[in-house]
Amino acid sequence: SQQGEEDPQALSIQEGENATMNCSYKTSINNLQWYRQNSGRGLVHLILIRSNEREKHSGRLRVTLDTSKKSSSLLITASRAADTASYFCATTTIQGAQKLVFGQGTRLTINP
Amino acid sequence: GAGVSQSPSNKVTEKGKDVELRCDPISGHTALYWYRQSLGQGLEFLIYFQGNSAPDKSGLPSDRFSAERTGGSVSTLTIQRTQQEDSAVYLCASSRWPRGLAEQFFGPGTRLTVL
Numbered sequence: 651s652q653q654g655e656e657d658p659q660a661l662s663i664q665e666g667e668n669a670t671m672n673c674s675y676k677t678s679i680n681n682l683q684w685y686r687q688n689s690g691r692g693l694v695h696l697i698l699i700r701s702n703e704r705e706k707h708s709g710r711l712r713v714t715l716d717t718s719k720k721s722s723s724l725l726i727t728a729s730r731a732a733d734t735a736s737y738f739c740a741t742t743t744i745q746g747a748q749k750l751v752f753g754q755g756t757r758l759t760i761n762p
Numbered sequence: 763g764a765g766v767s768q769s770p771s772n773k774v775t776e777k778g779k780d781v782e783l784r785c786d787p788i789s790g791h792t793a794l795y796w797y798r799q800s801l802g803q804g805l806e807f808l809i810y811f812q813g814n815s816a817p818d819k820s821g822l823p824s825d826r827f828s829a830e831r832t833g834g835s836v837s838t839l840t841i842q843r844t845q846q847e848d849s850a851v852y853l854c855a856s857s858r859w860p861r862g863l864a865e866q867f868f869g870p871g872t873r874l875t876v877l
Contacts, residue, residue: 683865692766692853695865738805748818749795750855750866752805 656739656753664761669726671756673739674719680742682715683750684724687736696724696737729760764788766869768854774875775844783839783872787856794837795857795866796829800850808852811837844876 657672675682681700685693699706699715699722706713712725726733736757740750767786775781787794796808807821811831822828826844831837841848851873855866 685868691851692870693855693868695867698865740805748793748810748812749807749821750797750805751807752797754804 656737656756658756659754660757660759662759662761663729665729665731667729669729669733669758669760671724671737671758673722673724673753675722675739675741675751675753676720677741677743679717680744682713682722683740683742684711684713684722685738685740685752687738687755693738726758729758731760731762734758734760766854766856766867768852768869768872770872771870772873772875774877776877777846778843780840780842781844781874783841783852783854783874785837785839785854785869787835787837787854788867789835791856791858791867792834793857793859793866794831795855796837796839797853797855798850799853799871803850805853808839841874844874846876849874849876 655674663669679701681698683698684696686696687693697708697711697713699713701717704715710727715722722739736755738755739753766788769784773781792813794811797805798808799805809822809829810818826842829839851871853868853871855868857866
């Protein structure tokens, strides 16, 4: 079963615009990670944010975490066609620190 | 260095047959995970290995599923008497540490189709 939900399920924007995806989860977490998946195969790790952090940046990516609302957002600035992919948030819980529990994912399409 | 590799990349089998899926983790990574991804269930955790500790099998959907990790490296996921609902992409990942503080590196997956 999934830990939470991602919103929106699908997002289509023009190249150069910013893309924002949201993730909600249900239980207390150890950390939250964002992954990208192209063509339904292997996932690529993008960024990890710990439960005691509120914001983190990596290149064009910005992640926020609000543990009081049990939610996170991923912002991709100045989007490129190559950013077209599915994006998943995944959490590790304090109890089961080893396994990732994934959201349903957001399908992002960048139109040239 | 090389990433996580999985074989075969695609496997088509008949209902009732057994299948074995292989995962080669990144050298030096002590933790190894199996997940599967299907249309109906999304991405699901199956099993986790860490060093010589007993594996966490809490995600295995039935006793037809088993996995082993030999010598702390290569892992094999075995599905006995396959059913059509086993059709999915099976993903393997490894990480440097056992705890959830480290990122997991995923292989390209094995697409299993049960006819």
